[in-house]
Each structure stands twice: as C-alpha cells, then as structure tokens.
Amino acid sequence: MTLALxxxxxxxxxxxxxxxxxxxxxxxxxxAFLAAPLLAILQQAAQDxxxxxxxxxxxxxxxxxxxxxxxxxNSVWVSLLVTFIVVPLAxxxxxxxxxxxxxxxxxxxxxxxxxxxxxxxxxxISLIYWFGNQGVLKDAMQTVGISxxxxxxxxxxxxxxxxxxxVLMILVTALALADARLYEAADALGTSxxxxxxxxxxxxxxxxxxxxxxxxxxxxxxxxxxxxxxxGNFNMMATDIFxxxxxxxxxxxxxxxALLLLSPAVLSFAVDRYVSARQxxxxxxxxxxxxxxPDVRHDAIMLMYCALIxxxxxxxxxxxxxxxxxxxxxxxxxxSLRHYTLGLVxxxxxxxxxxxxxxxxxxxxxxxxxxxVTAYLLEKTKGMNAVRAPLQLLAxxxxxxxxxxxxxxxxxxxxxxxxxLHGMYQSMALLTLCTxxxxxxxxHLTATTALKSLDAEFESVSASLKVPFYKTFWRVTLxxxxxxxxxxxxxxxxxxxxxxxxxxFLYSPETKVASIAILNLDEAGDIGAAAAMAVLIGLISTVAxxxxxxxxxxxDRRTQAWRVR
Amino acid sequence: xxxxxxxxxxxxxxxxGNFVALQDINLDIVPGExxxxxxxxxxxxxxxxxxxxxxxxxxxxxxxxxxxxxSSAHPAERDYGIVFQSYAxxxxxxxxxxxxxxxxxxKVARDVVEKRVQELLTLVxxxxxxxxxxxxxxxxxxxxxxxxxxxxxSPGLLLLDEPLSALDALERVRLREEIRSLQQSLGVTTIMxxxxxxxxxxxxxxxxxxxHGCIEQVGTPTEIYRExxxxxxxxxxxxxxxLDGTVSGQELQLGDMRIPLQDIHASHxxxxxxxxxxxxxxxxxxxxxxxxACVFQARIQEVEFLGAFCHVHVMAPAISPQALxxxxxxxxxxxxxxxxxxxxxxxxxxxxxxxx
Numbered sequence: 001m002t003l004a005l006x007x008x009x010x011x012x013x014x015x016x017x018x019x020x021x022x023x024x025x026x027x028x029x030x031x032a033f034l035a036a037p038l039l040a041i042l043q044q045a046a047q048d049x050x051x052x053x054x055x056x057x058x059x060x061x062x063x064x065x066x067x068x069x070x071x072x073x074n075s076v077w078v079s080l081l082v083t084f085i086v087v088p089l090a091x092x093x094x095x096x097x098x099x100x101x102x103x104x105x106x107x108x109x110x111x112x113x114x115x116x117x118x119x120x121x122x123x124x125i126s127l128i129y130w131f132g133n134q135g136v137l138k139d140a141m142q143t144v145g146i147s148x149x150x151x152x153x154x155x156x157x158x159x160x161x162x163x164x165x166x167v168l169m170i171l172v173t174a175l176a177l178a179d180a181r182l183y184e185a186a187d188a189l190g191t192s193x194x195x196x197x198x199x200x201x202x203x204x205x206x207x208x209x210x211x212x213x214x215x216x217x218x219x220x221x222x223x224x225x226x227x228x229x230x231x232g233n234f235n236m237m238a239t240d241i242f243x244x245x246x247x248x249x250x251x252x253x254x255x256x257x258a259l260l261l262l263s264p265a266v267l268s269f270a271v272d273r274y275v276s277a278r279q280x281x282x283x284x285x286x287x288x289x290x291x292x293x294p295d296v297r298h299d300a301i302m303l304m305y306c307a308l309i310x311x312x313x314x315x316x317x318x319x320x321x322x323x324x325x326x327x328x329x330x331x332x333x334x335x336s337l338r339h340y341t342l343g344l345v346x347x348x349x350x351x352x353x354x355x356x357x358x359x360x361x362x363x364x365x366x367x368x369x370x371x372x373v374t375a376y377l378l379e380k381t382k383g384m385n386a387v388r389a390p391l392q393l394l395a396x397x398x399x400x401x402x403x404x405x406x407x408x409x410x411x412x413x414x415x416x417x418x419x420x421l422h423g424m425y426q427s428m429a430l431l432t433l434c435t436x437x438x439x440x441x442x443x444h445l446t447a448t449t450a451l452k453s454l455d456a457e458f459e460s461v462s463a464s465l466k467v468p469f470y471k472t473f474w475r476v477t478l479x480x481x482x483x484x485x486x487x488x489x490x491x492x493x494x495x496x497x498x499x500x501x502x503x504x505f506l507y508s509p510e511t512k513v514a515s516i517a518i519l520n521l522d523e524a525g526d527i528g529a530a531a532a533m534a535v536l537i538g539l540i541s542t543v544a545x546x547x548x549x550x551x552x553x554x555x556d557r558r559t560q561a562w563r564v565r
Numbered sequence: 566x567x568x569x570x571x572x573x574x575x576x577x578x579x580x581x582g583n584f585v586a587l588q589d590i591n592l593d594i595v596p597g598e599x600x601x602x603x604x605x606x607x608x609x610x611x612x613x614x615x616x617x618x619x620x621x622x623x624x625x626x627x628x629x630x631x632x633x634x635x636s637s638a639h640p641a642e643r644d645y646g647i648v649f650q651s652y653a654x655x656x657x658x659x660x661x662x663x664x665x666x667x668x669x670x671x672k673v674a675r676d677v678v679e680k681r682v683q684e685l686l687t688l689v690x691x692x693x694x695x696x697x698x699x700x701x702x703x704x705x706x707x708x709x710x711x712x713x714x715x716x717x718x719s720p721g722l723l724l725l726d727e728p729l730s731a732l733d734a735l736e737r738v739r740l741r742e743e744i745r746s747l748q749q750s751l752g753v754t755t756i757m758x759x760x761x762x763x764x765x766x767x768x769x770x771x772x773x774x775x776x777h778g779c780i781e782q783v784g785t786p787t788e789i790y791r792e793x794x795x796x797x798x799x800x801x802x803x804x805x806x807x808l809d810g811t812v813s814g815q816e817l818q819l820g821d822m823r824i825p826l827q828d829i830h831a832s833h834x835x836x837x838x839x840x841x842x843x844x845x846x847x848x849x850x851x852x853x854x855x856x857x858a859c860v861f862q863a864r865i866q867e868v869e870f871l872g873a874f875c876h877v878h879v880m881a882p883a884i885s886p887q888a889l890x891x892x893x894x895x896x897x898x899x900x901x902x903x904x905x906x907x908x909x910x911x912x913x914x915x916x917x918x919x920x921x
Contacts, residue, residue: 008625
C-alpha cells in the first residue's frame with residue numbers, strides 16, 4: 001500500500017476556483033491601493049529631491065528644524081488635553097445613557113451623534129461665529145483670559161465637539177456590556193453605590209476607556225480640517241504635512257511627518273486590538289444583561305447633565321446653521337439664502353456636491369461589495385492559505401492609517417509616471433477607491449462579526465448536498481447579512497460625504513468634492529458660504545441616514561421575516 | 566467480516582502541526598450498519614468523521630467508499646449526507662426549502678421535489694411543517710429536519726456528528742429511537758459520533774471506542790461492555806470498580822481472597838501486580854449458598870438512592886482497602902433491612918473479572 005504513505009492533498013473542486021480568483025483579485029486591489037502607497041511614503045522619506053537614497057538624513061533634518069518640532073509638541077499636547085477633557089465628559093454621558101432611567105435617551109443619543117454627519121470643521125466654523133473677531137461672545141471669552149479663538153483654544157474646543165461622538169460610542173458599548181449578576185451579588189452584600197461604581201462599573205469599562213482615550217488622541221492628532229480652519233498661526237503636524245507637500249513641494253519632509261503621524265496611530269491601533277480582544281472575553285455567554293432601575297435623584301442629575309451637553313452641542317451646531325442663513329454677519333442677521341447661492345453658484349460648490357454624491361455612492365456601493373465579499377472569502381472558504389494572513393492584515397491596517405498619510409501615499413504612488421495606474425491620478429475612481437480603503441476596517445469588522453454569527457457548518461452542509469458555495473452565498477449568507485451590509489453602506493456613504501483628509505491631496509478642479517470646496521471657501525475668507533455648504537453636507541448626510549434607515553426597515557421586512565418566532 | 570466493506574479506512578493519519586490527532590486508523594464498515602465513534606472529547610472521533618466527509622484532509626492514508634478511492638475527493642464529489650450538532654439549518658429558508666436544498670440543485674422537476682419533501686417530512690414525523698421557519702421549531706424538531714435534509718438526496722452514507730447532544734434528556738431518548746428505526750428501515754450505512762456511552766450502546770450495531778487518536782476497540786455493544794479490550798474501554802464504558810491485585814502462579818490474589826486464573830478466563834496472565842476490573846452488577850448479594858466461592862463480608866458505608874436500583878458503597882477489607890460500588894435493588898435493601906452501617910455477605914462473579 002504505497003498510496004497510504006504519501007501525503008494526501010484534496011483535489012480542488014471546480015467551484016473553488018471562483019473563490020481563489022476572488023481572493024487573488026482582492027489581494028491585488030489592497031496591494032495596489034493600500035500597501036503600495038504606504039511603501040511609497042517610506043521610500044520617499046529615505047530619498048532626497050533627486051531621488052537619491054539618503055537613509056535617515058531627512059529625519060535628522062526634521063529634528064533640526066525648530067518649527068516642525070514645535071508642531072510636533074503642539075499636536076501632542078493638544079491631543080492629550082482634548083483626550084483628558086472629552087473622555088470624562090463622554091463617560092458620564094454614556095453612563096447616563098446606559099445606567100440610568102432618565103427620559104429622552106434616544107433624543108440625547110441622536111443629538112450627541114450629530115457631529116458625525118458634517119465635516120469636523122463645522123464645529124470650527126461655529127466657534128468662529130461664537131468667539132471669532134466678530135463673534136457674539138468674544139468679549140466674554142477675553143474676560144476669561146483667552147485673547148483670541150484662532151489658535152490652540154479654538155482647536156481644543158472644536159476638537160472636543162468633533163471627537164465626542166466617537167468616544168461616546170465606544171464608551172456606550174463598554175458600559176452596555178455589564179453582567180447584572182455582579183451588581184446583584186454586590187447588593188446582596190450591602191455594597192454602597194459608590195463602592196459598586198469603583199469596584200464593578202469602572203473596572204468593567206476599563207478597556208473601553210483605554211480604547212476611547214486612544215481613539216480620541218489619534219483622531220485629534222491626525223485631524224486636518226479643524227486646525228486648518230481655526231488654528232491660525234498655531235501649527236500642528238497635520239497642517240505641516242499639507243504645507244510641506246502642497247505649499248513647498250518638499251515631499252521628503254512631508255513623508256517624514258507622515259511617518260511620525262502614523263506611529264501614534266499604529267501604536268494606539270495595536271493597543272486597541274489587544275484591548276478589544278480582552279473586552280469581549282470578559283463577558284461570558286451566560287452573563288445576564290444589566291437593566292438600570294429607576295432612581296429619581298440619580299436620574300434627575302443624569303438628565304440635567306445630558307441636557308447641558310446637548311444644549312452645548314446644539315448651540316455649537318445651531319450657530320453654524322443660523323449664521324449660514326444670516327444676510328451679512330454680524331450687521332444684518334435677517335435670513336437670506338445669500339451664502340447658499342454664493343457657495344453653490346459662485347463658489348462652484350454645486351459641482352462639488354455632484355462629485356461628493358458620486359463619490360459617496362460609489363464608495364457605499366463598491367466599498368460594501370468589496371468589504372463583504374472579502375470578509376466572506378476569508379471567513380467561509382478554504383484554500384489559498386498563503387494569501388489569507390496577508391489579506392487579514394491588509395484589511396485591518398487602514399484603521400491605523402490617518403487619511404492624510406494615505407492621501408500622501410496616493411500622490412507618491414499614482415503620480416509616478418512609470419506607474420501603469422498613473423492615468424487614475426486625480427480621477428473620481430481613485431478618490432472613491434482611496435475613500436473605500438480609508439474607511440475599510442470598520443466595514444470589514446462589521447462584516448466579519450455578522451459572518452461569524454452564522455453557523456460554521458453551512459458551507460459543509462452545502463458541499464455535502466453538492467451545492468456550490470456561491471449558491472449558498474447567494475441564497476443564505478447574503479440574505480441573512482443584508483442588515484449588516486446596509487450598515488456598512490451607510491457608514492461608507494456618510495464618511496465619504498464628510499471626509500477631507502485623504503482626498504485633499506487627490507482632487508483636480510474637475511473632481512473637487514464638496515468638503516474640499518468648503519475648505520477652499522474658508523481659505524478665501526467666505527466663511528458664511530463655508531458654513532452654508534457644511535450645513536448642506538450635514539443635511540445630505542441626514543437625508544442619507546434616513547434613507548438607509550428606511551432601506552434597512554424595508555430589507556428587514558423582505559429578508560428577515562424568519563427572525564420572528 | 567462476512568460482507569465486503571462499504572467504507573474502508575486504511576492507515577489514516579492526521580496531524581495538526583505537531584499535534585497528532587489520528588494515528589494509523591484502520592476500519593471497515595459493512596453496508597447498512599450503524600457504527601458509533603465513541604470517546605472522550607479530544608479523542609479524534611469528530612476529526613475522523615470530518616475526514617470521511619472530506620471536510621478535513623488526512624495527512625496520510627486512504628479511504629475507499631463503495632470500492633472507489635475517495636482519499637483526495639472534494640466533499641462535493643463524495644456521496645454522503647451529514648447532520649451536525651448545531652443542526653446548521655438555513656434560518657432564512659422555510660423548512661420545505663431546507664429539505665429541498667440539495668434536490669433543487671439537481672434540476673429535478675418542481676413537483677417531484679415537492680413530493681419528495683412531503684415524503685421526507687412524513688418520514689421524520691413532521692408532515693405539514695414545510696411552510697414554517699427553523700426558529701419556529703423545537704431543537705428536536707430542527708434536528709429531524711436536518712436529518713430529512715441529509716437524507717433527501719438518498720446518500721449512500723449518513724454521517725451524524727453528535728446529533729443529540731444539544732437536546733434535553735427526554736427528547737434525546739426519543740430521537741435516538743427514531744433515528745435508529747429510520748436508519749434500519751432505510752438500510753443506510755451510518756456513522757454517528759458521540760461521547761455518550763448510553764447513546765452508543767443503545768443505537769449502534771458496532772462501537773468504535775477511541776482515545777488519544779487511536780482506536781481502542783471495535784465491537785458490538787455487548788462485546789465492548791462485557792469484554793473490554795483495554796483498561797480505558799472498561800473505564801470509559803459503564804461503571805467499574807478498580808481494585809489492586811497480584812497474579813502469582815495460577816492464582817489471582819485479591820486481598821485475602823484467592824481466585825484460580827482459570828475461573829477468570831485469564832489462565833495465561835503474567836505474574837505480578839494487576840488492576841482488577843469488576844463491574845458493580847457483577848457483585849451479587851443473593852442467593853449465597855453454603856460452599857459458594859468468592860464470598861466476602863462487606864459493610865455498607867452509604868446508599869445512593871437512584872430509584873429501583875441503588876448505588877451502594879461498601880467497605881470490604883477482605884478484598885480491598887478502597888471502597889467498592891455495588892448495585893442493589895431497592896426491594897432487596899428494604900427486605901433485608903439494610904442501611905448504612907449494616908453488614909452483608911457479597912459474592913463476586915470470577916468469570917466477569919477483567920485483569921489489566
């Protein structure tokens with residue numbers, strides 16, 4: 001029996017080739033539109049203007065330039081300060097949402113998430129109307145000792161608003177995961193509520209807090225829109241990159257800054273992965289979900305706190321809306337659509353909106369397709385093991401790559417005349433692909449979670465029944481996962497509408513999107529028009545959110561009937 | 566083996582990295598029999614089933630099914646139906662669509678498919694449930710549907726991967742009988758993986774006892790229970806008392822008791838210390854006649870009430886320093902007025918003793 005001694009390999013079934021082809025295609029896409037641009041930055045950072053390899057010389061000259069070091073320090077302390085302000089504020093807010101019986105939770109939650117619907121620079125524009133040179137509360141601000149809003153004060157306040165919803169979502173998730181039995185045990189032992197908070201609640205949310213702090217730090221560190229609009233002469237790393245690359249065409253230094261910007265993101269990403277693995281392990285499948293009990297005093301305090309935050313939030317956003325309708329700030333506040341017509345017609349933002357919608361739709365459609373098919377192939381098919389680990393890695397890397405860095409990589413890689421993909425440079429297709437890659441990871445994790453919740457043996461059963469895997473994908477996997485896909489599409493769409501950082505390097509006059517147009521209006525001093533256009537983006541995002549909610553309701557009715565018992 | 570094997574596993578070997586999951590597995594399964602792979606978790610029984618299904622690939626070794634070499638065939642090229650512990654029903658498809666899943670793909674006419682689905686639903690005792698969704702059925706009903714789906718294409722081999730372990734005790738016993746009678750009436754060759762010895766003993770034509778990736782013993786339920794081939798099998802299947810004894814010459818010395826090896830059917834056992842395996846039911850409390858051999862005095866320590874029969878833990882210093890478990894009927898205990906502290910004569914059946 002010689003056959004018995006040889007190593008056995010299973011024959012490849014014809015249907016499996018489809019999966020292999022899919023995996024190879026996805027790998028090529030992620031290599032070309034993620035790995036290669038990032039490597040291009042590395043290469044650029046080690047070259048001089050003539051393309052000669054210079055090793056670490058660019059880094060050394062960076063360290064010898066005091067203005068750039070100032071920016072580094074500014075970025076670090078601003079990010080830290082924002083984190084220290086936002087995380088406690090958001091923690092109490094999240095605590096109120098998850099651990100109290102106050103009324104209006106849905107309302108508060110919705111209000112707190114509004115900043116996600118507009119470009120982050122909207123809060124900076126609002127601040128200018130409140131505290132700027134012609135701001136309503138400028139005098140009040142100066143009595144507090146802040147001479148002007150343009151600079152660190154403005155950046156810190158605006159970032160707090162922009163980062164709040166991101167931090168809040170993480171903390172709500174962390175606090176929602178509580179085992180009621182721990183509290184019951186504590187009650188049985190007569191534990192005071194203060195002690196329960198410090199011995200059960202806080203340790204339980206520990207990983208969420210770490211995660212939230214890291215996300216906050218990284219978001220502030222890598223944000224471009226806010227320091228650009230309200231930073232004045234206060235330089236940060238993100239604005240440095242832009243100035244070095246677009247202003248001075250100093251690609252080498254630009255890539256050095258980009259790499260430095262990448263490092264905290266990579267670090268916080270690594271910590272976050274570690275932490276989130278621990279977080280899920282903490283809550284066993286047998287845990288009993290915690291239900292808050294009514295407590296008049298506690299609920300009232302929480303209600304007041306949330307109302308205060310909500311009012312601040314609405315004041316912040318409302319000001320931009322109000323100002324966008326004012327005829328001539330601050331002298332003539334009668335309502336008019338002047339800024340809207342100015343922005344849309346004269347500022348040619350109308351075209352920007354068409355481009356934005358094209359890009360957002362493309363991102364939502366192709367991004368969801370790419371993300372879901374990739375997650376499916378990785379999760380549910382077998383074979384081609386050599387490409388699986390690299391693909392898994394490529395799928396999570398985008399979360400650690402700031403948009404500015406990705407955009408810079410795209411310039412370097414796609415602007416190379418020798419690159420066969422050079423023709424894509426500044427095209428709508430490239431903007432769309434860049435945005436898909438930029439927001440890839442969140443979609444990937446959502447898809448993977450949805451797929452993991454399916455029985456692992458569906459594919460085995462199909463094979464035993466001689467049904468090719470793609471038929472089961474179509475008849476079973478896809479219908480079950482449509483709610484997750486709608487979620488992913490919505491996420492892609494909203495982010496594509498509001499993103500600035502990656503695309504700021506990649507547009508041409510023909511492919512300028514609305515969020516970039518706002519930046520240009522602000523630069524030109526048309527802050528009223530900028531506010532109007534930012535409000536318009538927020539409006540479109542809101543409509544899109546409603547549309548996706550409707551879509552998911554419809555999809556639920558069509559495909560999820562089986563969930564009802 | 567009289568009939569030629571339907572399924573033949575030869576020298577199967579499976580390693581995951583450095584971990585050897587299966588080692589030189591050889592097994593023939595005849596047409597129409599129900600074989601149970603029985604063993605503790607991690608013994609490789611599920612891996613073996615998945616290799617037969619082609620869901621895992623053996624590192625070495627060959628598999629013949631119905632005379633065909635399927636060693637490297639893709640699952641889709643093999644002929645079997647499979648039922649998993651999790652049922653793995655498609656939750657978004659109706660019961661009828663689930664059962665028809667493999668039929669639709671074969672380009673069978675719609676009315677033929679419908680007729681076959683009705684037939685199968687009747688077969689598993691759930692006629693008329695075709696329009697429901699899986700989540701509307703109980704666990705036992707879902708498993709019956711999974712069985713119907715696996716049988717729909719009339720496979721030559723039925724694989725059951727712990728099909729009953731997710732069910733409650735009552736449902737488990739009921740479905741166990743149903744599966745067995747269905748399997749016998751269809752005559753489909755079946756392999757079932759289980760860690761539940763009762764399940765294996767009550768359903769199987771033959772049991773394959775596995776441990777650490779090796780087959781310990783293959784035999785009928787009675788053989789496995791009465792004639793365990795190894796200490797592991799004796800221990801794993803049924804309850805057993807393990808006592809220390811010594812073989813010297815032609816005798817087994819058990820405490821103060823001497824038993825001729827001939828009576829134990831172990832005449833050629835080498836001399837030295839041995840483990841003496843004795844099932845609780847092989848220790849009798851009556852009738853004990855004057856002149857009976859192998860009688861010893863025991864003192865009842867504890868009576869564990871389990872219904873008609875009680876597990877009685879006794880100390881018998883004459884044969885063992887450790888406690889012994891025997892099964893005594895409730896009636897006998899009452900009749901003799903026995904309770905903890907009572908003293909009784911017991912007799913062991915030497916022909917049932919196993920030495921390892």
